[in-house]
Amino acid sequence: MTVLILTCEQDVTADMVVAELDGTGVPVVRLDPADLPGPVALSGEYVHGVFRGHLSVGGRLVSMNGLRSVWVRRPGVPASRVAEPSDWLTEESAQALYGMLRSTDARWMNHPDAARRARHKPWQLHLAQLSRLPVPATLITTFPQAARDFAARFPDLVVKPVSGAHPQEPPRAVPTSRVAPDADFAAVAYGPTLLQRRVAKRADIRLTCVGDRIHAARKAVDPDAGPDEVDVRFATSDAPWRPADVPSRIANAVVTYLREAQLAYGAFDFAEDAEGMWWFLECNQSGQFGFIQIDTGQPIARTVADWLSAPAQPAPPTNGGRAWLLEGH
């Protein structure tokens, strides 16, 4: 039974997992849907009540019925590297590939349906609340007056993209940013705007959850950091990520979140305030983890490899009914 990894060639984080799988005896096939059709080829037939499908890449041929798991890591857009790309060919290729893979019994990390839903930040906030995770007061609105009223109730705010996406023409990044005290909220009418109470944090927390395992890491905020330094991705601090312990209440809530989201993998971001409270910020269903492993030494790639190479199970509930393993150290 083969592990299928869908990702681009330059994905060295996937390399960390492939390297772990090598030598275990578990076959691995790695391909980028961007190379379909061409270097990646597929065929599937539905005859006599049975589906049989095959994939090939780089001289490897795998039966889709022989897949034990599919890891959707950083796949390219199907058919995007053909000589004459088109939206039509992309849709044809995507439907053929993912439609056939959906026809198998393979376990997914993460299933495309669950992944698509899990990307919606407003839904993340809702599910976090239902899971009893502390969520900073948040407003998403196109009403300027609602923004003004919210700012009156919560004077210290940050703004961040609702989708997590960034504008490309020209390429720009929109980091989580502190809202100026005298901000004019009129422009809220020109696009849904996510405003959130700023957590005066003393550390950033990343929980990397794989199946029933949690790897917890903490990055202390530089004591000299100003209140405008909000987004850890842009922080000037060079403090490393360190292993951390997870409060049981948070661990239980994370279990609930992943189960309800039907996710096998999730990277949770929290802000730790001065009292030690962890405030939920988001859960990235495909969040990076290599940098955490490099800093902390936590065997996250090994954990991913273990999940992917586990024997197929007849019923694939995510985490349901099993003990949650906390792995801070």
Next chain:
Amino acid sequence: MRPFALNYARPAQQLEVSVPYAYDSRLQLNVLPDGRLAAHDYAVLRELGATTSTAGSKTHFDD
């Protein structure tokens, strides 16, 4: 007519950096010029930020 959040936009990081490794389709891994696996050279990965959460990616917004 600019949305409020874009008041806080900044130029995206240059993501198309040159990397010292190349993909080996036989191994299904990226390999350094001396034959070592890129995934095992944490110094290279750290220097390039190749495994790090980013903002402004053109293709992926889950970091």
